[in-house]
Amino acid sequence: MTDASMDTPRPRRAKTSLVSEDARTKKRNAAEKRFQAYGILAIATGLFFLAVLAFSIVRSGLPAFTTTVVDVNFTLTQEEFDEAEGQLFKTKAYSGYFISALQKKLETENVQVAFDEAAIERIMGKIGSTLREYYTANPDQLGEEVAFKLNAASRVDGYFKGRVQRETLQDSRFLTLADLDLVDALAEAGIIHTAFDWGFITGADSGVDNPGGAGIGASVVGSFFMMLVVLLLSLPIGVAASIYLEEFAPQNRWTDMIEVNISNLAAVPSIVFGILGLAVFIQFMHLPQSAPLVGGLVLTLMTLPTIIISTRASLKAVPPSIRDAALGVGASKMQAVFHHVLPLAMPGILTGTIIGLAQALGETAPLLLIGMVGFVARGYPDGFISGFTDPNSAMPAQIYTWAARADQAFYEKAWGGIIILLIFLLTMNIIAIILRRRFERRW
Amino acid sequence: MPVFWLIVIVLALAAAGYFLGRGRALQSAGGDRRHLHSLPTYYGSNVALKAVVPACLLLVVWLVAQPFYVTNVISGMIPASDIPEGSSRGLVLSEVRRTAEGLDNAVAAGVMTEEFARNARADFTDVTQRLKDANQVVTNQITQPVLRAAQKYRIVNGTGNMVMTGAVILVALLGALWGLKETHKAFRARNSVEKGVMALLIAAASIAVLTTVGILFSLIGNTIEFFRLYPASEFFTLLEWAPSFSGRGGASSLGVLPLLWGTLYISLVALIVAVPIGLFAAVYLSEYASKPVRSFAKPMLEVLAGIPTIVYGLFALLTIGPMLLSVFGPDGTGWMGGQRAVITAGLAMGIMLIPFVSSLSDDIINAVPQAMRDGSYGLGATKSETIKQVILPAALPGIVGAVLLATSRAIGETMIVVLGAGAAARLSLNPFEAMTTVTAKIVSQLTGDSDFASPEALVAFALGMTLFIMTLGLNVFALYIVRKYREQYD
Numbered sequence: 001m002t003d004a005s006m007d008t009p010r011p012r013r014a015k016t017s018l019v020s021e022d023a024r025t026k027k028r029n030a031a032e033k034r035f036q037a038y039g040i041l042a043i044a045t046g047l048f049f050l051a052v053l054a055f056s057i058v059r060s061g062l063p064a065f066t067t068t069v070v071d072v073n074f075t076l077t078q079e080e081f082d083e084a085e086g087q088l089f090k091t092k093a094y095s096g097y098f099i100s101a102l103q104k105k106l107e108t109e110n111v112q113v114a115f116d117e118a119a120i121e122r123i124m125g126k127i128g129s130t131l132r133e134y135y136t137a138n139p140d141q142l143g144e145e146v147a148f149k150l151n152a153a154s155r156v157d158g159y160f161k162g163r164v165q166r167e168t169l170q171d172s173r174f175l176t177l178a179d180l181d182l183v184d185a186l187a188e189a190g191i192i193h194t195a196f197d198w199g200f201i202t203g204a205d206s207g208v209d210n211p212g213g214a215g216i217g218a219s220v221v222g223s224f225f226m227m228l229v230v231l232l233l234s235l236p237i238g239v240a241a242s243i244y245l246e247e248f249a250p251q252n253r254w255t256d257m258i259e260v261n262i263s264n265l266a267a268v269p270s271i272v273f274g275i276l277g278l279a280v281f282i283q284f285m286h287l288p289q290s291a292p293l294v295g296g297l298v299l300t301l302m303t304l305p306t307i308i309i310s311t312r313a314s315l316k317a318v319p320p321s322i323r324d325a326a327l328g329v330g331a332s333k334m335q336a337v338f339h340h341v342l343p344l345a346m347p348g349i350l351t352g353t354i355i356g357l358a359q360a361l362g363e364t365a366p367l368l369l370i371g372m373v374g375f376v377a378r379g380y381p382d383g384f385i386s387g388f389t390d391p392n393s394a395m396p397a398q399i400y401t402w403a404a405r406a407d408q409a410f411y412e413k414a415w416g417g418i419i420i421l422l423i424f425l426l427t428m429n430i431i432a433i434i435l436r437r438r439f440e441r442r443w
Numbered sequence: 444m445p446v447f448w449l450i451v452i453v454l455a456l457a458a459a460g461y462f463l464g465r466g467r468a469l470q471s472a473g474g475d476r477r478h479l480h481s482l483p484t485y486y487g488s489n490v491a492l493k494a495v496v497p498a499c500l501l502l503v504v505w506l507v508a509q510p511f512y513v514t515n516v517i518s519g520m521i522p523a524s525d526i527p528e529g530s531s532r533g534l535v536l537s538e539v540r541r542t543a544e545g546l547d548n549a550v551a552a553g554v555m556t557e558e559f560a561r562n563a564r565a566d567f568t569d570v571t572q573r574l575k576d577a578n579q580v581v582t583n584q585i586t587q588p589v590l591r592a593a594q595k596y597r598i599v600n601g602t603g604n605m606v607m608t609g610a611v612i613l614v615a616l617l618g619a620l621w622g623l624k625e626t627h628k629a630f631r632a633r634n635s636v637e638k639g640v641m642a643l644l645i646a647a648a649s650i651a652v653l654t655t656v657g658i659l660f661s662l663i664g665n666t667i668e669f670f671r672l673y674p675a676s677e678f679f680t681l682l683e684w685a686p687s688f689s690g691r692g693g694a695s696s697l698g699v700l701p702l703l704w705g706t707l708y709i710s711l712v713a714l715i716v717a718v719p720i721g722l723f724a725a726v727y728l729s730e731y732a733s734k735p736v737r738s739f740a741k742p743m744l745e746v747l748a749g750i751p752t753i754v755y756g757l758f759a760l761l762t763i764g765p766m767l768l769s770v771f772g773p774d775g776t777g778w779m780g781g782q783r784a785v786i787t788a789g790l791a792m793g794i795m796l797i798p799f800v801s802s803l804s805d806d807i808i809n810a811v812p813q814a815m816r817d818g819s820y821g822l823g824a825t826k827s828e829t830i831k832q833v834i835l836p837a838a839l840p841g842i843v844g845a846v847l848l849a850t851s852r853a854i855g856e857t858m859i860v861v862l863g864a865g866a867a868a869r870l871s872l873n874p875f876e877a878m879t880t881v882t883a884k885i886v887s888q889l890t891g892d893s894d895f896a897s898p899e900a901l902v903a904f905a906l907g908m909t910l911f912i913m914t915l916g917l918n919v920f921a922l923y924i925v926r927k928y929r930e931q932y933d
Binding site: 028029031032034035036038039040041042043045046047049050052053056057060236237238240241243244245248249257258261262263264265267268269270271272273274275276278279280283284285286301304305308332334358361362363364365368369371373385396399400403404411414415418421422425429 | 447506507510540633637640641643644645646647648649650651652654655657658660661662664665719720721722723724726727728731740743744746747749750751752753754756757758760761762794797798801825826827828830831848851852854855856857858861862882885886889890903904907910911914915918919922
């Protein structure tokens with residue numbers, strides 16, 4: 001040690017202490033805090049978006065499951081029936097009877113409100129022809145009291161659900177302010193009320209002018225047939241392809257090409273698969289348009305890469321000692337794979353398949369191109385086989401069709417459809433999670 | 444659907460063949476399976492495979508080939524003079540097909556006799572009206588050549604189906620007999636079956652390649668057709684997108700640039716939302732979060748990735764749009780005209796991409812070796828300094844790859860832009876204006892009345908080609924970067 005260094009004066013430094021923070025440390029610590037806060041903020045934003053999404057789905061979708069109904073007990077005598085049938089305007093006579101009955105009923109309930117035939121028609125549709133149809137079809141009900149359950153007009157339904165507001169309502173031939181007074185009075189008397197709408201879950205799509213009658217049932221059936229096609233094709237093909245690539249494929253250019261292909265196909269936009277389906281299956285092979293069969297084929301091609309990737313991962317997770325043991329006791333390579341490796345990998349494969357199916361179930365864009373738009377879902381297929389070939393829609397395509405319609409009442413149906421779609425997706429994912437939890441093995 | 448029953452019959456034959464083959468093998472060994480070369484099931488499977496595979500192959504080939512043959516025959520029946528002005532052979536042929544289907548349905552419904560459907564003459568009876576009465580969709584007045592062609596179409600198709608049924612069953616039977624004939628105790632059934640199964644496995648793996656070939660085939664063929672009808676130079680350089688609605692006017696201007704601009708602009712907005720949120724979330728989750736926070740927040744964020752895009756589309760149209768409109772609309776700042784705008788679609792898409800960015804970046808950040816963190820801490824850096832100056836630079840290539848993958852997702856996204864972005868193509872910088880994208884235009888040009896002969900429909904294939912090349916390029920590049928980076932630390 002020399003003392004030379006002692007001669008040069010040491011640079012003056014501020015007194016520092018480990019106990020009190022200096023400005024620089026403070027700055028660094030503040031930066032640290034800030035950085036951490038950004039992270040928390042980012043996660044909070046993400047979760048906030050999720051919450052808003054869930055909230056708006058539930059809030060806007062739940063009304064789709066209820067509908068506004070008119071409950072009226074009505075009696076028509078034989079004489080009244082004969083008299084009405086004898087008149088020139090038969091349905092007008094029927095609505096006359098109905099109105100007088102309604103008036104009597106309101107009087108007994110002590111509700112004072114004036115109304116005419118046109119108002120009744122605006123609220124609950126053409127009541128006269130409904131009654132006439134019913135009584136000409138069931139003449140034995142004459143003289144008996146019949147409980148009629150009529151669907152209220154979609155604007156009245158909207159009034160109950162807050163879509164139509166008193167303040168913003170303009171008198172039109174569909175609904176006037178005076179009608180709303182009548183509706184309020186009828187609601188007070190318990191004649192108009194909301195009820196659970198089974199028609200939404202089981203029904204088929206309706207025309208653009210009848211949002212109240214639209215249901216998602218037919219397109220659920222369409223989705224079901226499509227998923228059947230996807231499952232029956234993509235599971236065997238996907239597993240076979242994965243087994244080949246994972247267990248048997250030699251390292252050569254052909255195999256390399258297949259692998260590159262699969263990873264690229266997984267990232268091709270779904271609409272391109274729709275173009276493929278349109279050009280190959282419909283334009284080229286003349287398969288029927290809008291058929292769940294074609295939709296299923298397109299979605300199969302789309303889900304195959306997903307299934308192959310997850311299947312290969314679960315095959316890879318089976319340790320080589322299993323194969324070696326099987327080969328050691330004299331199994332052929334094929335036997336080792338099919339008898340030992342595949343059963344052990346099965347839970348993983350099934351999980352991957354269910355997740356792939358769930359993805360396919362929510363896919364919309366390719367279906368639009370092959371004509372599976374919502375308005376073809378006007379009815380259920382006649383049988384099992386025609387379920388594959390008859391024009392039908394699928395849940396997401398039906399939701400899109402409703403969202404694209406001009407009448408706002410369909411928006412509610414679209415949100416309701418989303419709830420049903422998400423229930424299906426949630427169920428599938430839960431099944432996948434349970435399968436994974438139950439059968440997953442760590443080697 | 445006779446094809447369904449045909450498949451059932453072939454499968455039944457195969458099942459019968461399985462048991463016969465198994466029995467025959469056991470019999471040839473005198474009932475003692477120890478004398479067999481392979482397990483008895485292999486003999487059965489050998490017969491079943493030989494029955495099913497060739498028959499199914501024949502069925503598929505036949506189903507694909509028959510329409511071509513029929514179209515060829517019918518096409519020759521319609522003289523050029525019978526093709527109306529402004530129409531094309533393809534249109535007349537599809538009319539023939541429709542008429543034939545109408546006749547089929549009318550016969551099936553019992554409205555027409557088979558004889559009438561076979562022999563009716565359009566110049567004597569009004570077939571069009573009778574078909575309409577039978578609730579069949581017939582667009583034009585059916586002329587005699589069309590009707591004659593439709594009748595021929597039905598006959599050729601009917602014979603074709605019959606011959607196909609016979610041929611497929613015959614092939615299945617022959618295959619089964621062949622399998623049964625070779626069944627003997629010394630026959631190496633296992634080797635034979637394994638060879639067959641191997642061929643099936645290879646075929647299954649090749650389907651991925653076939654899909655790509657199919658995509659390219661459908662895109663390239665129709666794109667070339669489009670460029671024959673519409674000059675490529677205009678498609679790539681025109682600044683206007685205005686297809687004429689009549690279907691065949693020369694008045695359409697189909698420039699791809701406004702659509703590309705809309706696509707890129709919306710993707711940019713989406714990335715501006717998704718990348719900071721996703722990246723910070725990933726950093727926090729992998730470096731700061733305690734175990735319970737991580738095990739709650741990570742799956743919750745990933746729920747966002749599992750939600751179908753139609754839900755985001757509806758969310759954009761009915762929740763984000765009105766919300767933005769109340770702030771920036773005529774009642775607020777007055778910047779926004781309608782609820783469909785670039786920013787509406789961009790926000791929804793950004794939310795969709797958050798989990799995509801965050802889980803990819805999470806993986807990449809976790810792959811940075813612990814030693815690098817320890818080294819940085821040892822030098823006295825704080826946690827955030829370590830992240831900013833050591834981990835993120837090390838992970839940068841991977842993160843760039845993740846962002847590129849997210850971009851390719853955003854470019855290919857359809858339902859959000861169809862519902863949230865609007866329909867008018869525009870070249871503008873204002874994010875509150877409605878614009879449209881490549882994917883949205885593919886949907887709007889190809890849904891509805893699909894007449895593939897007009898440039899207005901065919902342009903969708905050229906757009907699809909553009910989209911395919913863009914996303915493929917981005918993916919290949921991104922995967923290359925990600926893979927290269929991973930190898931560095933493994």
